[in-house]
Amino acid sequence: MKPPWKFLTLADQLLIACLALLGVLGLAWSLSAPRGQRVMVSVSDRLVYLGSLDKEDMVELSGPVGKTVLTVDHQGARITAAPCPLKVCMTMGPAVQQGDILACVPNRVLVEIEGGASQPADYDLLSH
Amino acid sequence: MTSSATNPLDPGQVRRQTYLALFTALAITVHTLEVLLPSPVPWFRLGLANVLTVVILFLYDSRAAWSLTLMRIGLGALLLGRLFSPGFWLSLAGGILATLLMCLARRHCGPLFSPVGISVIGATGHAVGQFLVAWAIVIQHEAIWKIFPIFLFTSVAAGLLTGWMAAVLLNYLMAHPVFSSKTNG
């Protein structure tokens, strides 16, 4: 059996090199964002949770399909339980940088990490 | 039906259809098995069915590749009970863009790309197609592109692997009298 690289034509090699370069550049771009401050969660486009990225928490979010569990700890925010079959969202985390997102598509859950100089919230709940 | 002896259809055409059906059945089986197999990274699939798409594109033509892809996605979704779920649309978009790019590359760049190159093109198209649909319809948030590079890397790696398998398979098939007589239909 011929080893894999023996099959490659010049165009193949150029293509793979280009894609790899694109991937590295994209990765560098996506890793360059600063650490976020706040965790924002919306279910079906409705904001349901706003918390600090520095405060440990575990939130159960009910969406159209079932219960999605968000955990915030020293690693960042991640989805620790999801009702969907593929559980893509559970492998997307942890999200720590500004602009990072975790999305549980079937359950319409969107977790966003926001940056900015926000309060290091010294209260547990806000009365409004 | 009439017997093949009096069939007005060209025997080559019948043979082509038989093999197409065989490849489709294989693609659906491989695809379903792959989905059912446990994987440490649940969304990640090698895309073994892509091996068959690449092979059929090299053995026959674009039309064969299209019918294989669409049948595989439609019947596969039916088998797994995923028809019209969000995952189905992602899979359909990925499949369509992948097939489109592979067919275009095959037609216009011909011998420039080996099966491995075509497979990598398809894998990239698959990732981009899925992301476009996820971005436009499901999440509607530009931040999903932040995780695209990772998907691109895994896709290209998977494309390389399946492409190599397709190349090996093609080598064997081309040597077989059934296909060696007739390469590009």
Next chain:
Amino acid sequence: MFWNRPLALFLLAFVAILAWWQSRPSDQVLHRTQFLMGTIVEVKAFASSSAGLDAAMDAAFAEMARLDQLLSRYQRGSDVERINNAEASIDVAPETEAVLRLGLDVSKKSQGAFDLSLGRLKKLWGFDQEHPHVPSSEAVHEALKGIGPEALDLVGSQLRKRHPDLSVDFGGIAKGYIVDQAIDVLKRHGVESASVNAGGDMYLLGYHQDRPWRIGIQHPRHPNQALDILTVHDRAVVTSGDYEQFFVEDGTRYHHLLDPQTGYPAGSSQSVTVVADSVALADALATALFVLGPDKGRGMLASYPDAVALWVDAAGQLLASEGFNAYRLDP
């Protein structure tokens, strides 16, 4: 392919370990949010063991959903709808009776600053609808006819309307009552520390781990700023503010806290925060004290010795009732 089977077995084992790892109770705090009563309801509960906590949460949310059915103006067949369709007398559910009893008490003691019979007026302004607008003064006048603390009479579970057109609205009290009942359910399930927060109407049960709960009070004019921080346990905290629901028409800002005397938005406060024993009481008091303003409000609070309040008056001045400072993080 001989190697395939061990690999699959290995992967299976790996997945099983992963699943076990993730299903371990890593933390004894449970947090759940759901859309209920037209707002976001957030329940947070602490427990020494997570066993039963899930069931307690389920029960609390189920109870809130049930009461929402009973007390909401928008639910078909709710007690509110039945009362509004009734000619004169009607028998109500025990829960509705409890809400009415407390509401009528606050209504009388506030001399009508809190009023349960504002259904028609609230519908006229339409704050909870797509396009609220300023109604004509005739319409407002018409909607105020027959309202007031004496408009409803409750004898046992029998409610008598003095006027057949009278329409009740539990907007300033039902949410609070429902939160109280959810807290009761949690207590009955053995939960000792929890918070239930329905869009700002909250009850803080027990302690937040090893210290009392810290509750920020929203600044009425700076959305991202806390006016003050309170430390509370086993108390209800409710804030009523003119920033919650409002619209602007011809350059004037109209908010949803209507003065039953005039039929127009009350103008003496920007926000009022009440700390009390029950959320239903805190909810009703916050509305009443908002309408009354700090001067008249202080007098009325004397009839509720366990409740305290903090006003931001129309000029943005902070005014606290006696005893409020005890709840401040930095008095």
